Amino acid sequence: MAAATTSLSASTSAEDALRAQTFQRLHPKAYLERFLEENIRPDGRELDEWRDVSVHMGSISTADGSALVRLGDTTVVCGVKAEITEPELDSPEEGFIVPNLDLPAICSPKFKPGPPTEEAQVMSDRLNDVLVTAGVVSPSSLCIQPGKAAWVLYIDATCINYDGNAFDATLLAMVAALRNTRLPRARFDEETGRTVCSRKVQEPLQIGRLPIAMTFGIFDGMHVLSDPTSFEEPLLDTVMSVTMDDDGGLVSVTQVGLGVIGKQDILPQCITAAKYRCSILAQQLHTSS
Amino acid sequence: MSTTTRSDGRTYDQLRDIMIVYEGLDGVDGSARFGFGQTQSLTSVSGPMEVRPNLEQPSQATLDISVRPLVGIAGTDSKALSTNLKAILAPALFLSHHPRTLIQIVGQALCGTESGSGLGSVGKGWNATLVASLINATSAALVNASSVPMKGVICAVSVGRFPSASAATLVLDPSEAELPHLVGGGCFAFLFSSALPLTPSSPDELPPCSLLWTNYTSSVVYDDTELRQAQALAEEGARKVWAAMKESVSNMERTAQCPAFNRFKSAKTESRVKKDTKNLSESEVDDDKMEI
Numbered sequence: 210m211a212a213a214t215t216s217l218s219a220s221t222s223a224e225d226a227l228r229a230q231t232f233q234r235l236h237p238k239a240y241l242e243r244f245l246e247e248n249i250r251p252d253g254r255e256l257d258e259w260r261d262v263s264v265h266m267g268s269i270s271t272a273d274g275s276a277l278v279r280l281g282d283t284t285v286v287c288g289v290k291a292e293i294t295e296p297e298l299d300s301p302e303e304g305f306i307v308p309n310l311d312l313p314a315i316c317s318p319k320f321k322p323g324p325p326t327e328e329a330q331v332m333s334d335r336l337n338d339v340l341v342t343a344g345v346v347s348p349s350s351l352c353i354q355p356g357k358a359a360w361v362l363y364i365d366a367t368c369i370n371y372d373g374n375a376f377d378a379t380l381l382a383m384v385a386a387l388r389n390t391r392l393p394r395a396r397f398d399e400e401t402g403r404t405v406c407s408r409k410v411q412e413p414l415q416i417g418r419l420p421i422a423m424t425f426g427i428f429d430g431m432h433v434l435s436d437p438t439s440f441e442e443p444l445l446d447t448v449m450s451v452t453m454d455d456d457g458g459l460v461s462v463t464q465v466g467l468g469v470i471g472k473q474d475i476l477p478q479c480i481t482a483a484k485y486r487c488s489i490l491a492q493q494l495h496t497s498s
Numbered sequence: 499m500s501t502t503t504r505s506d507g508r509t510y511d512q513l514r515d516i517m518i519v520y521e522g523l524d525g526v527d528g529s530a531r532f533g534f535g536q537t538q539s540l541t542s543v544s545g546p547m548e549v550r551p552n553l554e555q556p557s558q559a560t561l562d563i564s565v566r567p568l569v570g571i572a573g574t575d576s577k578a579l580s581t582n583l584k585a586i587l588a589p590a591l592f593l594s595h596h597p598r599t600l601i602q603i604v605g606q607a608l609c610g611t612e613s614g615s616g617l618g619s620v621g622k623g624w625n626a627t628l629v630a631s632l633i634n635a636t637s638a639a640l641v642n643a644s645s646v647p648m649k650g651v652i653c654a655v656s657v658g659r660f661p662s663a664s665a666a667t668l669v670l671d672p673s674e675a676e677l678p679h680l681v682g683g684g685c686f687a688f689l690f691s692s693a694l695p696l697t698p699s700s701p702d703e704l705p706p707c708s709l710l711w712t713n714y715t716s717s718v719v720y721d722d723t724e725l726r727q728a729q730a731l732a733e734e735g736a737r738k739v740w741a742a743m744k745e746s747v748s749n750m751e752r753t754a755q756c757p758a759f760n761r762f763k764s765a766k767t768e769s770r771v772k773k774d775t776k777n778l779s780e781s782e783v784d785d786d787k788m789e790i
Binding site: 343466 | 574575577578581582585586589682689695708709710711712713714715716717719720721722724725726
């Protein structure tokens with residue numbers, strides 16, 4: 210800063226950038242407010258613009274199904290491993306899924322090494338809710354022999370770079386990984402009491418609805434931001450998440466915080482925006498491989 | 499809406515009997531038990547009080563919320579519920595009035611549905627009605643403690659959706675018996691505050707309310723019309739909850755069961771309490787105090 214005051218020439222762009230970064234660190238809310246006054250966000254997007262999404266399936270050969278999703282800079286890798294287990298006592302003709310999201314220290318300085326943070330646990334719980342309620346994989350299709358053997362799918366997602374909106378990215382990764390999953394054909398042998406899997410024949414999973422999540426945030430009770438980044442997320446008063454299937458039907462709507470701007474309820478507007486976005490994402494999911 | 503009555507004889511928009519008891523627990527500043535019929539939760543509130551240095555925040559109070567199910571240890575779903583409860587309470591409390599302090603809230607479910615092994619089970623411990631009763635118990639406990647300034651009172655109800663061929667069949671406050679037949683549902687929490695702008699639909703004697711939290715999910719496809727219907731139905735139910743809470747506050751001192759609580763009351767209220775316990779002799783009341 211001393212160089213800027215002593216030199217008569219205009220300050221260099223590097224010094225401007227440093228000043229802007231310092232301002233962003235010390236006064237994040239004021240920084241975001243200044244941008245929103247000009248109807249733009251710090252990463253250059255419009256208020257209702259979404260980041261680019263890329264989906265790659267089948268990159269992990271050791272997993273039964275896998276997917277890598279990039280939502281802007283947020284990157285999530287998901288793998289599906291199938292194991293054979295005895296079905297639960299109260300539902301003997303059903304297998305089950307165990308989804309889990311891990312937010313390790315590598316993805317962001319917000320997360321420290323150690324047991325799963327609260328954020329990871331909450332998101333894993335929400336993902337479990339959505340995947341099971343939407344019926345992405347029908348539990349009865351995972352049954353091998355009622356009461357004796359069933360498939361359990363461990364769907365493990367790891368975030369390798371966190372730039373906000375991990376929920377949307379992870380749900381997309383899990384759904385893509387399930388679409389990519391191929392299980393060996395299994396047959397229960399009554400005599401030995403064991404399940405025999407074929408080495409050659411592999412069958413894809415019976416996939417039902419494909420839920421896709423879209424998250425919005427309300428900043429300062431005035432602006433609706435879609436797809437918040439990790440800088441914007443802690444500054445939001447309200448977060449709304451709309452999960453829809455690829456036909457445009459709602460699966461789940463969650464709202465945390467007051468959802469009104471002035472006197473107007475924002476949720477219907479978000480659902481309309483989500484419908485439009487969902488059709489684009491669903492197309493991308495179907496065409497990627 | 500369907501006009502068929504439900505298995506317990508209620509109409510689609512009828513709540514079960516609301517029960518609010520201010521327990522007067524000893525070691526905490528405020529406590530309350532809230533129940534929709536048999537679905538009950540107990541919450542205790544302590545604070546603002548001393549905070550551990552690693553939780554301390556320089557400009558506002560720290561909310562520490564833990565939630566326990568009736569059976570088993572608190573798992574991921576209880577953890578998620580306490581995070582949601584924190585997000586629900588943060589806009590409703592004036593946390594900046596007591597910086598560098600701790601507000602500790604503990605919620606306990608007093609009834610539970612049968613628990614699965616934890617794998618492949620969704621919401622088996624915490625169904626929407628239990629979540630609603632927990633949120634209401636927390637609001638009542640905060641009012642009972644009267645130590646944390648509040649912007650308003652949060653009232654929550656649950657809405658369930660039965661399968662039907664044509665339009666959605668929405669019901670308010672599904673009971674335990676109805677839960678296995680639902681294909682969807684969720685809890686809606688509303689903030690009742692005079693600081694909110696008035697809407698044309700709000701009745702005069704109640705403060706305006708606004709939706710604060712919802713987790714409406716359905717395994718059958720639904721559209722935003724159904725969501726709006728569910729929200730409107732829940733808003734009516736939440737108004738009834740608010741009215742029940744308001745009435746219970748005027749009875750708060752009389753429903754306090756702990757004798758030690760009575761010990762610190764003024765003479766005027768002590769005489770009122772003694773009148774209520776007219777069947778107990780003076781020595782019996784003293785014995786209760788001794789036990790504590």
